[in-house]
Structure formats: structure tokens, C-alpha cells
Amino acid sequence: MAVTVTIPTALRQYAAGQAAISIASGTIGEVLQGLVDAHPQLGRQLYNEQQQLRSFVNVYVGDEDIRYLQGLATPVPDGETVSIIPAIAGGVVRDA
């Protein structure tokens, strides 16, 4: 029984280039841990030194931000999609 975690472009380099990864279901904390176990380089991108989710990385279960659900204890039902949405600065691209 698994959930799909979508990996944003900016973080794919830390996840072997994959755009979506299947992880065993559980709480969102467990799902993210499963993700970091599979791709350890993602750990530093997702968590700060205190092992809290970084403030510029938002995590959604379905279309809802986990900050407005039960945080890392939010259950992720089978088949659900988890989205990781980091802040991106881009707009005008500097060419200089």
C-alpha cells in the first residue's frame, strides 16, 4: 500500500532525477522519512538541524497544507498524492 510523492524540479537532483516516488503509506512524517531513507541527500533539503521541516518547504497531502491538518502526524491514505513545494525565487532570469 503506497502513496505518491511528487518531487519538484529543484529537488530532483537529490532524488536520482525522479519526478514522482512511491512510498509506503503512513503518517506524512513516516512517508517523508521513507523518502529520506531512499534518498538521503533530500534530508538536508527538507529538514533543518533541529530535524524540523524547513520553513521554505511546504508539504501538501492532496491539495491541503499539512500545517493546517495535523502537521507531521497527518495520515496519508493509500493512493493519495503528497506534494513538496519549496519556495522558488525565479521570475526574471538573470542572464548577466
Added chain:
Amino acid sequence: MPDATLTNEEIRRYSRHLILPEFGMAAQRQLKQGSVLLIGAGGLGSPLALYLAAAGVGHLGIVDFDTVDESNLQRQIAHGTSTVGVNKALSARRRIADLNPHVEVTVIDEPISSENALALMQPYQVIIDGTDNFPTRYLTNDAAVLLKKPNIYGSIFRFEGQATVFWPDRGGPCYRCLYPEPPPPGLVPSCAEGGVLGVLPGVIGTIQATEAIKILTGTGEPLIGRLMLYDALTMRFRELRLRRNPACPVCGDQPNITELIDYQQFCGIVPEPAAASDEITPPAVAAWLTRDDRPFLLDVREANEWEIGHIAGAVRISVNELVNRLNELDSAVEMVVYCRSGVRSGRAVEMLRQAGFRKVQNMAGGILRWSAEVDPSIPQY
């Protein structure tokens, strides 16, 4: 406020709007009386400026102090070959003068800052954020919240884009509700490193333009409280819910940011101390490479950049992989690090020094300057 009456010429020009049952004369007059401030006339700002002008928005302010470069033209369609080297706001105004002479364009060719932001934004009904850096995003956000104006947000990265409307005065969230703090410099790659598909800002910019026109005319349902995500590779749009955070420092119930702050400092950007001994010029590197004590040359760019051109004898390790591949490097050997322009390699040198490498220097100006001063057969990109 300009006269809201439409001349016969304007009626002919806007007839495809006027015959839209949901739009008509009333909405067109609102556009004519409408005003929009575009922050940035680059990738997002270009389609925004053109479509808003074509649609008949009466007054556009365009903030940009950069000049048009050849490499902008792959996506910045408000500019052209004839305006390379011209200020971008001015270049956009020239294009708009031809597209729709009924639009008044104010050129603001200075950087937006905490000192001028509120005064710059005050005269406009709608603010559009088309910037490329976190300090300006937070500045634009905070100023728009303080002025109770809608801030139409768009952002792009490689093949992905995001758009939403931040408008706490209408119950929606602001950018800080979404991201209370920016990433520390260096943790998230910037666009200059990542590149961008040229049509991508067209898709996101036209979504922003659509929202501006809807807000000015009160048409439809604005993109408030929803984050639109677009992935060009899979050609999918998705929507996530955004909520106002009652504890938000700027739009929350008890805000503690009630005036503009120092956004460079907030984003952790400290002026670089001039460390001349860390840097070496491309001609000096070229001369050194001909000697027996030649340095180890490290290229920290991405594989696709390496393919465009590289310096013979260099070894490539992307700056993003460097921390995990330090064991491949010899700290006893003199090393010169380069990238495209010297920014990423500067970061790599910093990282290497922290890891105990002492004999590392950054090639100033990167391969761009190498091409200009040493080997013009290497293309600039």
C-alpha cells in the same frame, strides 16, 4: 484618472472585448481607468506588459533597472534585437507605444527598495510581482499588504511555474503565509543556474495578466487562496489550497511587521567581504596552466553547460554534488574553480575552504570572462 469614455477608434480596437457578454463597455472603461504596476520587465513582465497594454489598461508602471541582453530574447518578448542594451522598462514602453498608443506607460528605471516601494506602489490599483529574487519578493509582498493592494504572484523554474493572487484585504493569504522565511542563500538553486524554457514565462505571465484584468474589471473568480502549479514537461496544471495564517507576521491578526524592513538582511544576504586573495583572473589562470606547477582546474557547472564549452584539462563536479564528492579532491594540490560567471564557483570555494581546503582560488568572471579575455572560441551563453 483618465476619461472613461471610449472614442470610436478605441471601440473599434477593443471590439472583441466589447462583444463579450460578460465584459462589454463597462469592463473596458474600467480597464481604461485601471492602473497596474509591473515589478520586472523580464520573462514574466514581458507577456504581462504586452497583454495588459493590448487589452487597454490605461496606465502601466514598469519597474526595471536592467538593460536588454541578447540572451533575454529567447523569452522576453517585449524586447527585440533593436533594443539590446536599452533599459528594459524603456524598451517595453517603445514596444507598447506601437502596440497600443492609448496606454500611458511610466518607466521606473531604478531598483525597488524599502525606501521607495510604498511611494512607487501607491498610485496603482494592482501590483504584479515578476521578480527573480527573494529580497524583492518579500519587499513586494509586505508593501502590497501594508497598502491593502492585490499582489499577483508568478514564479518560474526550468519547466515549472506557480501563480496565485495574494490579497489579505480580501481574506486571502500573503506570500509570508505561504513561506514565512526565505531559504538561506545557496540552498536553493537560482534560475541563472537552472535555465528556463522560453515559453514557460509566457504561460505564467499570461495567467498573471488574466488575473489583473479580472481584478480591474471585477470579472470572474480571482485566484485567491489557490496556488496554481504548472509543469510544462508533463503538461499538467494542479491547484493547491492556500490559507491565510492568523499568525502571519505581516497580514496576521497581530502583525509585528508594520513597516518595511531590510530585506537583504532578512534574506541572509550579507555584502561579500572583498577577498582578493581568493580570486584569480582568467589570463593569470591561462598562464599558470602552461607551467609545470599547473593547478587542478575544477568546473562546478552542470553537465549541459559543460557541453556548451569548457576549459581543456578541467574536471567537472557540479556545485550541488560537491559536498558529497569532496573525497575525489586533493587538498594538497593548488586548485582553481570556475563556473559560468564566478558566482557558483565563489560558493564552491567558500564550501571547500570550510572543508579544510586551503589552496583554492575562484576564477573571477568565470568562463564568460575566459571567453572574452583568453579563448574566444568558447561560446558565451
